[in-house]
Amino acid sequence: MTAPADTVAELRALIGVAQYEETGEFPVERGYIWTTLSSVENGNPLFWDEDVADAVTGGFIAPPTMLSVWFRPHHWAPGRSAPHLPLQIHFDLKERLGLPEAVMSDNTIIFHDPVRPGDILTTRQVLRSVSDQKTTKLGTGRFWVIDVEYTNQSGALVGVESYTGFGYRRTAGPDSSPEASA
Amino acid sequence: MSAPAPAPAPVLLLCEVTTGDRLPELSYDVTATTVVLGALASRDWRPMHHDKDFAVERNGTRDIFLNTPNQAAWFERFLTDWTGPHGRLGRMTFRMLGSVFPGDTMRLSGVVTDVTVDDIGCGWIGVDVTLSVDGDVKTTCAARLAVPVDADDNPWSRTGTRWQPS
Numbered sequence: 001m002t003a004p005a006d007t008v009a010e011l012r013a014l015i016g017v018a019q020y021e022e023t024g025e026f027p028v029e030r031g032y033i034w035t036t037l038s039s040v041e042n043g044n045p046l047f048w049d050e051d052v053a054d055a056v057t058g059g060f061i062a063p064p065t066m067l068s069v070w071f072r073p074h075h076w077a078p079g080r081s082a083p084h085l086p087l088q089i090h091f092d093l094k095e096r097l098g099l100p101e102a103v104m105s106d107n108t109i110i111f112h113d114p115v116r117p118g119d120i121l122t123t124r125q126v127l128r129s130v131s132d133q134k135t136t137k138l139g140t141g142r143f144w145v146i147d148v149e150y151t152n153q154s155g156a157l158v159g160v161e162s163y164t165g166f167g168y169r170r171t172a173g174p175d176s177s178p179e180a181s182a
Numbered sequence: 183m184s185a186p187a188p189a190p191a192p193v194l195l196l197c198e199v200t201t202g203d204r205l206p207e208l209s210y211d212v213t214a215t216t217v218v219l220g221a222l223a224s225r226d227w228r229p230m231h232h233d234k235d236f237a238v239e240r241n242g243t244r245d246i247f248l249n250t251p252n253q254a255a256w257f258e259r260f261l262t263d264w265t266g267p268h269g270r271l272g273r274m275t276f277r278m279l280g281s282v283f284p285g286d287t288m289r290l291s292g293v294v295t296d297v298t299v300d301d302i303g304c305g306w307i308g309v310d311v312t313l314s315v316d317g318d319v320k321t322t323c324a325a326r327l328a329v330p331v332d333a334d335d336n337p338w339s340r341t342g343t344r345w346q347p348s
Binding site for chain 2: 038042044111
């Protein structure tokens, strides 16, 4: 299935436009920090030893790679009428282009000011590009690049994530092995 | 009130690093718990990271698999095990080439690609990190991280225009 040209043009008109500004559902907190450190057996004293944290980072911070963790919505919340999806533009593209499957082929994170327990972060998503139709070993579809900008309650930039996704229709059997989910 | 504890000495200084240096390898036996714990720690509730039937039937994979945010946490741990707490990540670029499943032994290895000092005096190291299973590369990470240029330097003290991570 090929997406109508006007659909692609409408999507491309959104390139560079900040969308889906959202504030995190809860403040950055040490519970998830400890669980994450535990999941990868990370003993960096910056996150465990208050004296080291005070001396090196002026108090505890969150591991930089946890940036996106603070925006994954609760699996359920009272009164929510529609599921919130992180990287909503990615799912918009899948739906508008009629591409049921998707993988993330690469992902860049740039780390700015440290994130600290108690911070309330805000994100904005920005579509950077949508490719012409391509065929890979996974199927036929399109690549796209989405930036997610993160700021803290003071407006300081704490990071930017850039995702390259490939939305597609499968053309191979179930033995094909997608690289990563999205 | 006691005096604040003195800052610990940096573990790794820029002058101790040379292009081509290899980081100490990390090997880890992945279990279903590794995958599920990593997914839930990163608040990733998607079923392909905890429901094997879904992963097999919908994703065409042989089992549940490590999610990307948790792999990022593995790469961070691997890098800062080497630099110590003064090491500060500036940028990471991941390329996902294959999935990591329960039963796999993943190996992280890294090689220094460049050692530089920027215009502001911040010391930077480029490292290409590879996560592989049985010799097959599953994920690569090109990392740029700052380490102290001398014992009195601390990359974490850099803010605003004095921190140029990209």
